[in-house]
Amino acid sequence: MSRTLTARGAASALAALCLATGGPAHADVTLDKIQQRGKLIVGVILSGPPFGTIDPVTHQHVGYNVQLSEGVAKGLGVAVETVQVQPSNRVQFLQQGKVDVLIANMQWTQERSEILDFVPTPFEEVGGAAIAKKGTGIKAWEDLRGKPVCVSQGSNFTKPLADRHGAQIKAFRGQPESLLALRGGNCTAAVHVSPTLRELVADNADWKDYEIVSPADLIPSPSVIWLRKGETDTQAAIDRIVQGWHRTGWLIEVEKRNGMKPTPLLHQLHEKFKRTPA
Secondary structure, eight states, X not given: OXXXXXXXXXXXXXXXXXXXXXXXXXXXXXXXXXHHHTEEEEEEOOOBTTTBEXXXXXXXXXXXXXXXXXXXXXXXXXXXXXXXXXXXXXXXXXXXXXXXXXXXXXXXXXXXXXHSEEOSSOSEEEEEEEEEETTSOOOSGGGXXXXXXXXXXXXXXXXXXXXXXXXXXXXXXXXXXXXXXXXXXXXXXXXXXXXXXXXXXXXXXXXXXXXXXXXXXXXXXXXXXXXXXXXXXXXXXXXXXXXHHHHHTHHHHHHHHTTOOOOHHXXXXXXHHTTSOO
């Protein structure tokens, strides 16, 4: 497998793991801590709809990532606490024990899997989109060659943008800072997860002068829940929960409620697991 996830073949390979996780789990400290405290602590990205925002009235975290966190906690029979993380610090928050797991717009890559463990069954597949001001002449990924492109620090889009398309990368703490730099003229385009950017230009009057300039998403990759290395108990417990989401079609309904379009991979996993016993 290549060093980064660049094709649906890797997504299929991950999906194939879904039925291969039924072996005995070994005790790990994290699952015991979660059960003893009666609460799961999840690091989430709140980069904007549909993935997550802070409600201006209640100041509560809301959105797709938060609903998935609630779903994991419900499956474990505990309460949930979500902690906002950034692309620049999410791995550190997990490794330092500030959160139990990550549901943080962090798709699978080989490099990430070498330092963290993950729940084998993906809950979606997400790629990147490029946003730019109208009239720039950008019409394809190849048009970014030699041009400054804003991304979040730690983004899995950085390598293909630089290596494959020759973009000059400008990395920022998170998506809000990257988009602010785009509006300030510091880059020709910004590249982030496709659903957020497509909703931004469709529904936000502040972005009426901007458009999605990428004809297809960049490196569609499996979205997985991340854990610290060696937490096989926690991994197996959450994997059963995610498989249950696919079995019942709950994930498809959650995405529709958030204005998202379920991908072919999501429908494929629903068909697979609805034919398997709970």
